[in-house]
Amino acid sequence: MALRINDALGSIKLRLTLAAIAAMATGVALSTVLLVRQAERDMLERQREQQLGQVVEVARDLSARVIERQDALRLSAEQFDEPMLRDGARLARFFDAKPLLRSQFANVFVTAADGRMLAYADAAGVRRPEVSLGDRDYFRRTLAERRAIVSEPVPGRVSGEPVVVFTQPLVDRSGAVFGVLGGALRLASRDLLGDADHAEVEGDELKVITDAQGRLLTHPMRRQLLQSLNGETRLADAFADWQRAGAPVEPSGLLLRQHGEVVTVAGVAGPDWVVWRAVPEAALLEPLHRARSDALRWAVGLVGALSLVLLAILWRLLRPLAQLEQRAQHLFDTAQALHEGWPEAGGEIGRLSRVLRHVAAERAQLESFNAQVMRKLSSVMAAAPVGICFTRDKRFVLVSAEFCRLFGRSEAEMLGQPASSIYASNEDHQAIGPQVLAAFREGKPYQGEWQMLRADGTRFWGQLRGRPVADGDPSAGTIWSIVDISEQIAARAQLEWSASHDVLTGLCNRKVLAQRLAHVVEALPRSLPAAVVMIDLDHFKPINDRAGHAAGDAMLKAVAAAIVSRVRATDLVVRLGGDEFALLLERCPHDTALRIAENVRQAVAAIELNWEGQALRVGASLGVASLGAETLSADDWLAAADAACYAAKAEGRGAVRAAARPALRVVS
Numbered sequence: 001m002a003l004r005i006n007d008a009l010g011s012i013k014l015r016l017t018l019a020a021i022a023a024m025a026t027g028v029a030l031s032t033v034l035l036v037r038q039a040e041r042d043m044l045e046r047q048r049e050q051q052l053g054q055v056v057e058v059a060r061d062l063s064a065r066v067i068e069r070q071d072a073l074r075l076s077a078e079q080f081d082e083p084m085l086r087d088g089a090r091l092a093r094f095f096d097a098k099p100l101l102r103s104q105f106a107n108v109f110v111t112a113a114d115g116r117m118l119a120y121a122d123a124a125g126v127r128r129p130e131v132s133l134g135d136r137d138y139f140r141r142t143l144a145e146r147r148a149i150v151s152e153p154v155p156g157r158v159s160g161e162p163v164v165v166f167t168q169p170l171v172d173r174s175g176a177v178f179g180v181l182g183g184a185l186r187l188a189s190r191d192l193l194g195d196a197d198h199a200e201v202e203g204d205e206l207k208v209i210t211d212a213q214g215r216l217l218t219h220p221m222r223r224q225l226l227q228s229l230n231g232e233t234r235l236a237d238a239f240a241d242w243q244r245a246g247a248p249v250e251p252s253g254l255l256l257r258q259h260g261e262v263v264t265v266a267g268v269a270g271p272d273w274v275v276w277r278a279v280p281e282a283a284l285l286e287p288l289h290r291a292r293s294d295a296l297r298w299a300v301g302l303v304g305a306l307s308l309v310l311l312a313i314l315w316r317l318l319r320p321l322a323q324l325e326q327r328a329q330h331l332f333d334t335a336q337a338l339h340e341g342w343p344e345a346g347g348e349i350g351r352l353s354r355v356l357r358h359v360a361a362e363r364a365q366l367e368s369f370n371a372q373v374m375r376k377l378s379s380v381m382a383a384a385p386v387g388i389c390f391t392r393d394k395r396f397v398l399v400s401a402e403f404c405r406l407f408g409r410s411e412a413e414m415l416g417q418p419a420s421s422i423y424a425s426n427e428d429h430q431a432i433g434p435q436v437l438a439a440f441r442e443g444k445p446y447q448g449e450w451q452m453l454r455a456d457g458t459r460f461w462g463q464l465r466g467r468p469v470a471d472g473d474p475s476a477g478t479i480w481s482i483v484d485i486s487e488q489i490a491a492r493a494q495l496e497w498s499a500s501h502d503v504l505t506g507l508c509n510r511k512v513l514a515q516r517l518a519h520v521v522e523a524l525p526r527s528l529p530a531a532v533v534m535i536d537l538d539h540f541k542p543i544n545d546r547a548g549h550a551a552g553d554a555m556l557k558a559v560a561a562a563i564v565s566r567v568r569a570t571d572l573v574v575r576l577g578g579d580e581f582a583l584l585l586e587r588c589p590h591d592t593a594l595r596i597a598e599n600v601r602q603a604v605a606a607i608e609l610n611w612e613g614q615a616l617r618v619g620a621s622l623g624v625a626s627l628g629a630e631t632l633s634a635d636d637w638l639a640a641a642d643a644a645c646y647a648a649k650a651e652g653r654g655a656v657r658a659a660a661r662p663a664l665r666v667v668s
Contacts, residue, residue: 052264056253059266073168095121105183142167150271162187212272238263246569392477408455424451461489502575505560513574517634530627531593534645537579538619538653551611562603590626621648625659
């Protein structure tokens with residue numbers, strides 16, 4: 001009876017009951033924190049969607065303003081004739097009669113075909129500065145391409161301020177360009193597309209506009225104009241994320257990563273500008289942060305009070321356990337007798353004390369046996385031509401000379417270190433554990449290939465083999481062997497790459513295109529919209545005939561680079577063979593596919609390859625076929641694009657044609 005009472009009073013169950021009180025109090029605090037954090041995540045998600053919608057609206061407004069200004073210039077340009085450019089008084093009257101046109105730009109001007117400025121109108125009136133725009137790139141492009149141009153940011157030739165210039169060619173009835181009408185917007189003022197464009201800070205909100213290269217067109221601080229966006233600390237990480245994604249000018253908007261900020265961007269169709277908007281997460285979460293602080297204060301107070309009560313109770317109840325802990329610390333100390341220093345207690349502590357005495361005796365015998373095994377194992381490892389090690393409790397106990405050489409460390413540096421230190425990443429080390437256990441449970445040795453880490457930071461691929469010292473007893477340790485197989489891995493990777501890529505251009509090959517096409521067709525209608533573009537080079541054969549195949553190969557590489565530079569990061573670019581290429585544009589509407597095809601055609605036409613004193617050029621004919629719900633197979637889809645490409649060639653080459661129903665539609 002007395003023994004039962006003693007066991008009840010010393011029961012660990014009673015102590016766990018008391019500890020549960022503290023656990024419940026801690027749970028209250030943790031639950032409060034977790035609920036607030038979930039609310040934060042939900043609110044941030046809603047705010048991101050809202051911010052993205054707002055920045056897309058700003059971008060659409062900017063695009064509309066660009067079109068409005070281009071239309072104004074185009075309509076005004078239709079009123080010019082060549083004699084008018086030689087009549088200064090007539091030009092002055094024209095600009096005086098165009099207050100609406102002048103209100104849309106900081107200044108408007110008209111030049112002759114050689115670039116001489118014939119009239120310049122701004123807030124100060126109409127005059128004729130003695131300047132020329134003939135050396136400006138946007139001016140030359142306007143004449144050469146005979147179309148409206150929006151320039152890169154440049155210093156104004158008259159004002160000297162940074163400006164963006166809109167130009168419209170003046171064309172007579174015969175199609176000849178006899179002058180240029182233009183208008184400029186100042187970046188340092190609110191001229192750039194009105195109120196929507198200017199970078200403003202509303203509270204802690206930051207909004208800026210850049211060009212497609214990331215140069216700032218607007219910023220609250222004028223000295224930042226024309227600087228790279230990576231100099232703006234609130235957008236530096238987001239800018240780097242945008243560049244890694246291929247610097248897309250996406251009108252539908254993007255969410256980018258920036259610590260502590262909600263950053264949204266949207267592309268401005270036409271001039272390829274990008275609107276950036278950053279709002280601090282803290283500003284969005286301010287109400288929730290106050291609620292979390294209040295909840296944490298209450299939780300901390302409650303936990304603190306319960307902890308004091310629990311500590312007082314445990315201090316009294318666990319005095320025998322403290323004595324047991326002190327004795328256990330010297331469990332394998334040979335200076336103390338094996339059966340001395342143990343507490344006299346009932347309940348679980350008493351039973352645990354008796355178990356530990358037995359464990360100490362068994363462990364002493366086991367250590368003696370293991371010491372003998374280790375001596376024998378060391379002799380074997382010293383002579384082995386592969387890296388061998390012995391681990392116990394995930395630490396190195398024995399290592400061979402070859403093992404040390406592989407990792408560039410001495411035996412003293414390896415012994416006692418955690419096994420995770422030789423893996424290239426902690427994720428790899430965590431992943432191998434379940435695989436090893438699964439193999440050992442089946443009674444099989446483990447074998448795998450992993451990236452390993454040397455002492456100097458270099459990495460290599462190792463083939464790792466492991467076997468338990470004693471089956472069913474993990475505490476006995478594991479024997480490992482490792483061989484450097486970096487050369488075999490590299491050769492295997494090269495073979496895999498060659499099977500799916502074109503060796504000359506580095507683009508994917510026909511096999512990859514066929515697989516991706518089949519996948520998209522099988523996913524109908526979920527895969528809509530999508531398009532295939534067939535590209536056939538014009539005038540390529542004469543390059544091989546006259547300049548040689550080396551020149552042809554160089555031209556194919558240049559064409560591949562030009563195509564890649566004009567597509568989206570998610571698009572698939574393929575060389576089919578010879579001078580034929582193809583594009584797979586997934587999640588791409590038909591109009592966007594036509595625009596991308598036209599951009600590719602222009603990029604190929606712009607290539608000028610200097611080869612042994614010759615300027616080599618090619619053109620491209622392109623066929624576009626958009627995927628439809630009625631498309632039967634990948635072959636039908638590809639055949640439609642191929643037919644459109646042949647139609648482009650048959651109609652004069654250097655054009656984009658779309659596969660239409662029932663006939664081909666001409667794309668200008």
